[in-house]
Amino acid sequence: MPRGPAQLVLTASVARRYYLDGRSKVEIAEEFALSRFKVARLLEDARTSGLVRIEIGHPGTVDVELSGRLMAELGLRHCVVTDTPDEHPAALREHLGAAAADLLTEIVTEDDVLGLSWARSVSAMATALTELAPVPVVQLTGALARPGVDDSSIELVREVARVAGGPAYFFYAPMAVADAATARALRRQPEVERAFSLIDSVTIAVAGVGAWESEQSTLYDATGEAERAALARKGVCADVSGVLIDAAGAPVRARLTDRMVGITHAQMAAVPEVIGIVYGPAKVRAALAAVRGGLVDSLVTHSTLATALIEAAQDRAPRGGAAGGGAAGVR
Template sequence: MKRKARFDELETMVKAAELYYISGLNQGEIAKILGVSRQKAFRLIKKARELGLVEIKIRRPAEADQALAQKIKEKYSLEDVVVARVYSEVPENVVKAIAQAGADYIKGKLVPYISVGVAYGRTLYEVIRYLPRLELPGVKVVQMMGAYGGVKWKTLAIELLKSLADKLGGEAIYLFAPAFAGNSAIREAFLKEVGVRETLRMAEEVDVALVGIGGIRSETSLLIETGDLEEEEIRELTEKGAVGGICGNFFDIRGCLLDVSFNARRISVRLERLKEGNRKVIAIAGGKEKKEAILGALRGQWITTLVTDEATGRWLLEH
């Protein structure tokens, strides 16, 4: 028991040092992620240096979650799995921990002259915050879904795309359309625009898609929180057994895409097209509120890589 406590203490020290020296976060931000006080965060960083855990690079004790990641990878036939250690059960802190792990993962997967698809979401917003500047020539960053809700959300969607393109040193390709048109006729009018049609084509042909996985409640789905779906449409999702969605494509616990009425006004990539093209779809999602949504995405084989937290990972192994 003492050995485990000692190992956990070392892990926490190393995490604090990584966040400070590699991610460049301040002690207040580190304290929030680890769920400790600022003073505790300072002491962890200081002790990490004293114990020789910090040199030119940070030395991490054996990664306890690699075995768990491998089991999930094998069970769900994924290309890759990353399991982030989470030091606090507060949802915001879980998101930040997963986002940091996601940023660390994707920075090693992105190369010059590729296309990267992205849609707006809370977790992806955090991922881009942690991502360092890579300056990759010839990269295109493509918006995969129209903008959400009102002016605030539309602005944030544009800022997210621009921020990612800036960090990669690439070009941002915007989808100038709403996530959901007022009705099917308006959607068809948008799709007749060459710019919209061409951006959607590019989005469905990206080399790598970075996605979140949303639930069907406002606290787990930014799409629903922004009010783009009517009350009767949300009820329809519940009645048809929806557990989650990716870029507005909703599915049930088996991973089957749902034929819902608002599909007729959705302006986004189609998951089946991404699958047909064997695209790399990296999902960064976790937290107990999203477990079933992630499970549905895995069963439907809508993603190729998963970045999640330890508790969610263990739950996925049991289902």
């Protein structure tokens, strides 16, 4: 701390002029009859002593500091962490959907092609979206019937394309069918072929991340008990847009994969940026697997899950490594 009360008062007065009143160092030097070097030294003393504390804040619901920490830890391209309390999942989805909509509005340009796969969180994003560059919007997965839910991949693509004012490429087909032959036949349908022919052109995609357990994955809930157990034995940890992956992020081949009508693992990994909207403490391993496997490049999540992801990533980091080493260990 500054030595003596007189020095303390002088330091505080100089700091107040500079940080609160917006005065320049030259103006402060003239007022207090000091050299500019002395003013600079007093300002430095004010910071190092704790007399002046500088914080970077944000007036909205985005936790700027935690967003930056998670982005650095996982090596993400974009990261938005909201300080939303852990409420009912529907409330979390609403908040994260709004945050994802804001991110999409900011980063999507007229040169992009947007891909969307159905998830409850992506549907929340579409509902919150009010502005978007005029881009083509491509459906990446078939529809998944869910009791009591009216929206689907088709409505999702149509709604976002309406906001953007660009063309919508959608198709009428389920995400999973009874057998591989039916899936192959559906993929040859003209509207499905047209949408799938554009997948390689997608530059930004938005997807949900499901953990392979009850009520944490729409695809999990849509499969039978025996198939769920068999996939778990194969090491399935998560699904991203219907793509099954293990804890290391590697694809898991299974009969279900052959019955899917949607984007493949290789196609999703090739998309320049995939934004994953993830919520709930049960999805730590799933989210890390998606990032580790290169299927998700950006995250929109909430503070509780973000903190858990950082801790889990650091636990997996090489011993003796710095924070940057944690990112390398995860990706």
